[in-house]
Amino acid sequence: MDIYICSSSMAVSAILTLLGPDPERGKFKIITTYPAGRMIMGKLYGDENVLSVEIPAQNRNSMRPARAINGALAVLSVRLSAGKILSSYSGHRVHFFSVAFAPVEFWMVKKLSANNKVIYHQIVAKPAGFKKTLSLKTLVYKAAYRILYGMDVEVGYGGGRYITYMPASFYASTVSEEHLWDKPLVIKENAAFLDKLGLDLKGKEILLAPHDSPGNGITGEDEYLKRMDELIKALSKNGLLAKTALKPHPVWRRLYGMEKDISVAAPDYVTSEIIMSSFNCVISYASAALIWAAKSGKHAISLLDYIDPIDPECREIYRRYLDGESNGKICYPKNIDEIISAVGLGCDGRKS
Incomplete structure (x- = not known):
């Protein structure tokens, strides 16, 4: 049996790409770590093929003492209940996709690696542009991972943000096979998935994907x-x-101002990659949807140069990430006129 661990929108798209719309029943299991993943996988593949291992959002990654204690108790509870189920899996192939911000997934991978073959699909490059730094917050993150998950973690800082990711020793000790992802994540069987989800996107050309x-x-x-x-x-x-x-x-579902007045293409639990084939142009700030739009020949427009970040370094970190993963195929308009021009090119099916 193939076990797929799903803890992000990117993982959803990868799993759909590997499984297709109609996989053989009984040959796979999908383990999700967040509500939207559970909902989309349940709708497409049946709840009986999905195992949910979730820590409530309000109990994750908080530095406030009360929330931190509640979060610790939630993690330990999940480890206890899920650990028994994971221990029953033996002789299977385990697929995972994350590079960062996925402590529950990494814990499950470590747990499952004892009796199963672990396959890591590297969809995007491992974190770059974040500096290793020694600070009280870094030490807290490291201690929390060690106490709650029994693992060592690397902590990077850049653009006003901390990022947690696993060291090379984690992959060396748990992974049997590592593959660089060479498939498009824009779902080719678009019509089959849209039909299952009951979505109709006729007449729409521009996808706005805020995060x-x-x-x-x-x-x-x-x-x-x-x-x-x-x-x-x-x-x-x-x-x-x-x-x-x-x-x-x-995951980041909140909408602001006039965003609330735009027609919604799909519920929030549906990933952009499932519906992207129906559009010619994708607009976002720095979402991974831009990468897969660019790679699939769509017109990908980032708003990085249009909306100022709090920390200017953040803009450059995201730009390096987007350009590196898309081979420089994403455009960065600086003002309204440039955005409208870029959108027009995308809707006309031409490149800038």
């Missing part, structure tokens, strides 16, 4: 709200808003 950069601590809320409202007004003025549909992020 709550204020909630992520990347941009200020006032800056984001002002800029996005200006963009949406410009799309309307130029006759493009009727061709636009919005897809909320599966």
